[in-house]
Amino acid sequence: MADTLSRSRDLDKLLLRPGNLVGPRFEPGAELRDDLQAFAKVLVVGAGGLGCELLKDLALTGFRNLEVIDMDRIEVTNLNRQFLFRLEDVGKPKAEVAAKRVMERISGVQIVPHFCRIEDKEIEFYNDFSIIALGLDSVEARSYINTVACSFLEYDSDDNPREETIKPMVDGGTEGFKGHARVILPGITPCFECTIWLFPPQVKFPLCTLAETPRTAAHCIEYAHLIKWDEVHGGVAFDPDNPEHMKWVYDEAVKRAELFGIPGVTYSFTQGVVKNIIPAIASTNAIISAACALETLKIATECSKTLSNYLSYNGSQGLHTEVAEFERDKDCLVCGPGIRIELDTSITLQKFMDLLEEHPKLRLSKASITHRGKNLYMQAPPVLEEMTRSNLSLSLFNLMGKLPKDVVHVNGMTIKNDQKFSCLRKLRVVFKGVDGVTDMDTAGGA
Amino acid sequence: MAEPKVKYDRQLRIWGDQGQADLEKSSICLLNCGPTGSETLKNLVLGGIGSITVVDGSKVEEGDLGNNFLVDESSLGKSKAKCVCSFLQELNDAVKAKFVEESPETLIETNPSFFSQFTLVVATQLVEYSMIKLDRICREANVILIFARSYGLTGFVRISVKEHDVIESKPEHFLDDLRLNNPWPELKRFADDIDLNVQDPVVHKHVPYVVILVKKADEWTKSHGGRLPSTREEKKEFKELLKAGMVAQDEDNYKEAIDSSFKVFAPRGISTELQQILNDSSVEVDSNSSDFWVLVAALKDFIANEGGGEVPLEGSIPDMTSSTEQYVNLQNIYHAKAEADFLVIEHLVRGILKKIGRDSNSIPRSTIKSFCKNARKLKVCRYRLIEDEFNAPNLPDLQKYLTDEDSSIAMGIYILLRAADRFAANYNSFPGQFDSAMDEDIPRLKSTAISLLNDLGCNGATLAEDLINEMCRFGAAELHAVAALVGGIASQEVIKSLGAEGC
Numbered sequence: 001m002a003d004t005l006s007r008s009r010d011l012d013k014l015l016l017r018p019g020n021l022v023g024p025r026f027e028p029g030a031e032l033r034d035d036l037q038a039f040a041k042v043l044v045v046g047a048g049g050l051g052c053e054l055l056k057d058l059a060l061t062g063f064r065n066l067e068v069i070d071m072d073r074i075e076v077t078n079l080n081r082q083f084l085f086r087l088e089d090v091g092k093p094k095a096e097v098a099a100k101r102v103m104e105r106i107s108g109v110q111i112v113p114h115f116c117r118i119e120d121k122e123i124e125f126y127n128d129f130s131i132i133a134l135g136l137d138s139v140e141a142r143s144y145i146n147t148v149a150c151s152f153l154e155y156d157s158d159d160n161p162r163e164e165t166i167k168p169m170v171d172g173g174t175e176g177f178k179g180h181a182r183v184i185l186p187g188i189t190p191c192f193e194c195t196i197w198l199f200p201p202q203v204k205f206p207l208c209t210l211a212e213t214p215r216t217a218a219h220c221i222e223y224a225h226l227i228k229w230d231e232v233h234g235g236v237a238f239d240p241d242n243p244e245h246m247k248w249v250y251d252e253a254v255k256r257a258e259l260f261g262i263p264g265v266t267y268s269f270t271q272g273v274v275k276n277i278i279p280a281i282a283s284t285n286a287i288i289s290a291a292c293a294l295e296t297l298k299i300a301t302e303c304s305k306t307l308s309n310y311l312s313y314n315g316s317q318g319l320h321t322e323v324a325e326f327e328r329d330k331d332c333l334v335c336g337p338g339i340r341i342e343l344d345t346s347i348t349l350q351k352f353m354d355l356l357e358e359h360p361k362l363r364l365s366k367a368s369i370t371h372r373g374k375n376l377y378m379q380a381p382p383v384l385e386e387m388t389r390s391n392l393s394l395s396l397f398n399l400m401g402k403l404p405k406d407v408v409h410v411n412g413m414t415i416k417n418d419q420k421f422s423c424l425r426k427l428r429v430v431f432k433g434v435d436g437v438t439d440m441d442t443a444g445g446a
Numbered sequence: 447m448a449e450p451k452v453k454y455d456r457q458l459r460i461w462g463d464q465g466q467a468d469l470e471k472s473s474i475c476l477l478n479c480g481p482t483g484s485e486t487l488k489n490l491v492l493g494g495i496g497s498i499t500v501v502d503g504s505k506v507e508e509g510d511l512g513n514n515f516l517v518d519e520s521s522l523g524k525s526k527a528k529c530v531c532s533f534l535q536e537l538n539d540a541v542k543a544k545f546v547e548e549s550p551e552t553l554i555e556t557n558p559s560f561f562s563q564f565t566l567v568v569a570t571q572l573v574e575y576s577m578i579k580l581d582r583i584c585r586e587a588n589v590i591l592i593f594a595r596s597y598g599l600t601g602f603v604r605i606s607v608k609e610h611d612v613i614e615s616k617p618e619h620f621l622d623d624l625r626l627n628n629p630w631p632e633l634k635r636f637a638d639d640i641d642l643n644v645q646d647p648v649v650h651k652h653v654p655y656v657v658i659l660v661k662k663a664d665e666w667t668k669s670h671g672g673r674l675p676s677t678r679e680e681k682k683e684f685k686e687l688l689k690a691g692m693v694a695q696d697e698d699n700y701k702e703a704i705d706s707s708f709k710v711f712a713p714r715g716i717s718t719e720l721q722q723i724l725n726d727s728s729v730e731v732d733s734n735s736s737d738f739w740v741l742v743a744a745l746k747d748f749i750a751n752e753g754g755g756e757v758p759l760e761g762s763i764p765d766m767t768s769s770t771e772q773y774v775n776l777q778n779i780y781h782a783k784a785e786a787d788f789l790v791i792e793h794l795v796r797g798i799l800k801k802i803g804r805d806s807n808s809i810p811r812s813t814i815k816s817f818c819k820n821a822r823k824l825k826v827c828r829y830r831l832i833e834d835e836f837n838a839p840n841l842p843d844l845q846k847y848l849t850d851e852d853s854s855i856a857m858g859i860y861i862l863l864r865a866a867d868r869f870a871a872n873y874n875s876f877p878g879q880f881d882s883a884m885d886e887d888i889p890r891l892k893s894t895a896i897s898l899l900n901d902l903g904c905n906g907a908t909l910a911e912d913l914i915n916e917m918c919r920f921g922a923a924e925l926h927a928v929a930a931l932v933g934g935i936a937s938q939e940v941i942k943s944l945g946a947e948g949c
């Protein structure tokens with residue numbers, strides 16, 4: 001295998017030689033490199049600016065089993081940074097083209113593309129990976145993957161995370177010359193939800209300002225987009241990707257701006273406001289993805305100490321980087337031990353669902369409930385709903401195999417700041433008056 | 447919109463058409479196209495840099511396929527410069543891509559004038575000896591030079607240019623230029639004409655906070671012998687004064703006034719950073735002066751005379767609660783003053799150009815306008831020659847960083863990277879480059895580093911053993927992810943050096 005040996009010429013120095021500044025379980029040697037190639041399986045979420053870089057970086061960092069998931073198709077505006085795509089690829093699925101291009105150039109690497117929404121996959125799909133690398137640009141998508149990864153986490157009876165259930169995540173994000181890279185080890189370092197304050201909610205203009213006292217170009221654009229559109233096109237949903245819709249909003253915004261003597265409405269600015277476009281450049285994506293790929297390697301091999309736990313990068317005035325060690329939120333609904341709910345053994349599944357809706361910390365409606373991978377009740381698709389409907393009148397205690405306590409996962413809608421979100425919650429159900437002969441919290445632990 | 451404009455949309459939103467034009471007229475030379483250099487250029491080519499010239503004398507080997515995405519199996523045995531260049535061309539056909547199959551070291555030795563044709567040189571994976579030589583060449587030819595190096599899990603980026611002047615530095619948190627405590631006559635008159643005690647509650651809650659603050663600042667200074675609120679107590683008192691003006695709980699304009707009251711407390715006149723630039727000897731302009739310094743000379747004149755101690759007004763106001771009419775009127779007042787200040791500066795610039803024997807129209811209006819808008823944010827960056835950094839180090843800083851807990855590791859890596867080059871000059875290989883010599887390389891690197899520290903004047907300084915071991919473990923490996931990170935930083939610095947953003 002001299003061929004393989006020389007191809008990993010540089011990486012071998014790191015993986016085959018002992019070091020003093022390494023993780024506690026680093027075992028240097030050819031076996032480590034070969035195991036990395038054979039067994040480590042990484043999912044890259046997003047095949048955009050970060051995702052393209054991540055696939056390339058991971059493929060050249062010793063990983064050979066990669067999968068990538070993205071629902072988007074390639075657009076012209078991607079080409080200033082998403083280097084795996086060409087003009088003739090416009091319109092094709094990003095995940096498929098990205099996987100193909102990397103495999104064409106790097107032999108021995110297998111990349112499975114998934115052209116779909118992240119919600120379309122079964123939860124168990126995500127459990128199949130050693131590490132999940134996130135190259136996303138939305139808070140909602142990060143939040144979803146975070147919840148899924150944290151749902152695999154189990155705690156022992158002392159509320160310590162069970163190590164084999166930790167699904168590590170590496171998350172990157174950029175905006176202009178700035179970005180961040182972070183390592184999330186659920187149960188050990190803060191999860192995305194623990195530090196949700198890092199993403200302040202987007203500022204929305206009050207409707208009365210738009211309607212009565214517009215002052216800026218953005219006010220005129222949002223008036224056309226949010227108020228005038230519905231007035232004129234009642235019933236037709238505004239589609240930001242439809243150029244005719246965008247042009248209409250722009251023309252209306254121009255009219256309004258002229259009426260009030262407000263400067264600054266351009267077509268480009270209109271797109272920026274309506275689509276909430278985040279500026280993006282190749283170099284920042286390269287920096288952040290590379291940092292994420294290095295962390296992925298470090299988690300997989302312990303060849304060096306991992307980032308603990310949040311790196312911020314700012315290249316817009318000189319160059320500033322900082323590593324912050326954020327703390328976990330002990331009561332985090334997503335990565336914490338879960339909300340404990342005490343129930344009578346007589347309670348039916350339907351009654352349990354009613355309780356979830358009333359529970360002040362949960363307020364979960366439209367719940368789909370699973371227990372140890374088994375569907376107790378599913379809202380959709382209709383076939384599954386019909387199959388599980390009869391469970392509603394059965395006792396939850398029986399449905400859960402008469403265990404005195406165990407974890408159930410609930411997928412549903414919750415309300416936060418007057419807005420509805422889909423979410424996944426982990427609940428620790430404890431049945432009153434049942435002797436804990438088999439304590440499932442400790443079963444299989446240690 | 448035309449194709450290129452759509453393609454570059456996400457970056458035009460950062461640096462605009464002018465920044466893009468600056469990139470498109472630049473020519474870049476890359477020395478060594480391993481992964482560090484290849485990744486640097488990849489990012490620049492995607493963004494539409496004008497032209498690139500790749501210089502590398504080596505052929506693609508098996509090992510290169512493991513760390514460089516820009517070569518593949520079909521490249522084996524061929525010129526690395528040629529293969530990298532052709533992949534880069536595939537990324538963006540608007541870029542002129544050339545290659546030179548020659549070792550950068552040879553070029554530096556034998557053909558120094560080669561480098562003067564470029565706007566900027568990116569030199570990757572060069573050792574100290576060549577860095578010093580190239581630095582002198584580029585400094586002489588007034589070519590911007592950026593060094594980038596990846597080494598194991600470490601690396602560096604170093605910029606070298608005599609002077610980099612920034613007009614549009616776009617700092618993040620910069621005080622709005624509102625002149626609340628120093629209003630010019632038109633603003634003062636506008637504020638005077640508005641009655642804060644107006645009966646109509648709708649009108650009352652739509653008076654822009656700028657007007658509230660101008661009036662209240664005036665009221666305060668009149669009763670305090672011309673002084674602004676300065677102590678904590680006074681500032682609190684001033685905020686109470688604002689609160690007392692509210693007639694209802696929901697008056698957002700008053701809340702904004704209270705939140706923005708710090709804008710009243712800011713001192714009048716110019717910042718110390720700007721004063722430093724005005725004091726620079728370059729402000730004595732002659733026919734050899736750059737446009738930037740001609741503009742600064744005009745600015746200095748303006749501040750001393752027409753400006754009455756202030757720079758030209760920026761001319762824009764932030765959004766604030768207001769009726770549309772009052773907001774638009776206010777905006778017009780700021781805009782008119784900025785325009786008037788600009789005309790004065792333009793006149794001064796034309797005069798200076800004439801005096802130093804240049805065409806008085808040789809600096810375009812748009813440049814002067816942008817300069818006026820950004821006068822408070824000007825930046826002048828100067829970089830030492832590499833040779834000076836190496837031979838005349840700033841000893842107190844060096845010693846401080848070596849012992850300081852937060853910086854000692856970074857400083858240790860800096861020393862060891864330099865020691866590795868010395869090591870290579872002595873032993874013809876990098877420390878740890880070959881497995882067989884690991885055991886002897888560690889003590890050798892250690893003694894090389896200690897003698898380097900002594901030469902720098904840091905006698906008795908030590909480096910962590912773990913770090914020395916680690917550098918030997920790295921054995922000059924160029925890991926792809928590290929190269930992508932270092933190359934990413936280098937390409938950001940290229941973009942900024944070419945004028946697209948910041949300093």
Ligand SMILES: [Zn+2]
Pocket residue numbers: 190191192193194195329332333334335336
């Ligand atoms: Zn959490």
